[in-house]
Amino acid sequence: AQKVTQAQTEISVVEKEDVTLDCVYETRDTTYYLFWYKQPPSGELVFLIRRNSFDEQNEISGRYSWNFQKSTSSFNFTITASQVVDSAVYFCALSLDSNYQLIWGAGTKLIIKP
Amino acid sequence: EAQVTQNPRYLITVTGKKLTVTCSQNMNHEYMSWYRQDPGLGLRQIYYSMNVEVTDKGDVPEGYKVSRKEKRNFPLILESPSPNQTSLYFCASSFFQQDRGSSYNSPLHFGNGTRLTVT
Numbered sequence: 005a006q007k008v009t010q011a012q013t014e015i016s017v018v019e020k021e022d023v024t025l026d027c028v029y030e031t032r033d034t035t036y037y038l039f040w041y042k043q044p045p046s047g048e049l050v051f052l053i054r055r056n057s058f059d060e061q062n063e064i065s066g067r068y069s070w071n072f073q074k075s076t077s078s079f080n081f082t083i084t085a086s087q088v089v090d091s092a093v094y095f096c097a098l099s100l101d102s103n104y105q106l107i108w109g110a111g112t113k114l115i116i117k118p
Numbered sequence: 119e120a121q122v123t124q125n126p127r128y129l130i131t132v133t134g135k136k137l138t139v140t141c142s143q144n145m146n147h148e149y150m151s152w153y154r155q156d157p158g159l160g161l162r163q164i165y166y167s168m169n170v171e172v173t174d175k176g177d178v179p180e181g182y183k184v185s186r187k188e189k190r191n192f193p194l195i196l197e198s199p200s201p202n203q204t205s206l207y208f209c210a211s212s213f214f215q216q217d218r219g220s221s222y223n224s225p226l227h228f229g230n231g232t233r234l235t236v237t
Contacts, residue, residue: 013158037223039225041226047206048228048231049208049210049228049231050228051225051226051227054225095160095161099223104166104214104223105163105166106161106163106226108161108162109160110158110159110160
C-alpha cells in the first residue's frame with residue numbers, strides 16, 4: 005500500500021532559523037512522483053515542487069531546498085533563514101505512475117515567530 | 119489568467135437541503151478532482167474525473183455526487199447534506215504529461231476553497 009507520513013504535526017521556530025520538514029513515503033512502484041504544497045493562513049494551496057523517482061538530484065530554489073533520498077524513502081524540505089511569511093501548513097504528496105491519484109500526508113504546520 | 123474558480127467561498131446550510139458547489143477551470147485540463155480538508159486528516163479525495171463523462175470515486179465519496187458534462191466544469195453535489203460534511207472543500211485540475219515513457223499528472227491547480235457548514 006502507498007502511504008505518506010509527515011510525522012511533525014507542528015513546528016515552531018524563531019525567524020531566521022533553518023527548519024526541515026520531514027516526509028517519508030511508502031510505495032513498491034519504481035516510478036513515482038513526489039510533491040510539496042504550501043497552504044498559507046489565507047487557505048489556498050500552492051504547488052512548490054515535483055520530483056520524479058528517477059531523478060535523485062536535490063533541488064534548491066532561493067531559501068527552499070529539497071533532499072530526495074530513495075534509500076530512506078524520504079523527501080525532506082528545508083527552509084533556510086526562515087521568515088514569518090513562511091508560516092503555513094506544508095503538505096507532502098505521492099503520485100504513482102500506475103494511476104494519477106495523489107496520496108497526501110497529513111501536513112505539517114509551520115509557525116515562524118518574529 | 120489561468121485559474122480554477124470555485125463558488126461559493128462560504129456556505130451555511132441546513133441538514134437535508136440539496137446544494138451544489140461549482141468548479142470551473144480555464145486551462146483545458148483533462149483531470150479534475152474534489153477534495154475535502156479536515157483538521158488532522160489532511161486532504162482526502164472525494165471524486166475525480168479523467169475527462170468529460172468519466173468520473174470515479176476517491177477515498178470518501180459517500181454523500182457526494184459529481185458530473186463532468188463539459189471539460190471546464192466539475193460541480194460537486196450534496197443531495198442531502200449532513201453535519202459530518204461540514205468541511206473545507208477544494209477543487210483542483212491538471213493535465214497529463216509524458217516524460218521518459220511515463221504519463222503522469224502535472225501539478226494540481228487548486229481553487230480557493232469552499233468552507234461549508236451544515237447545521
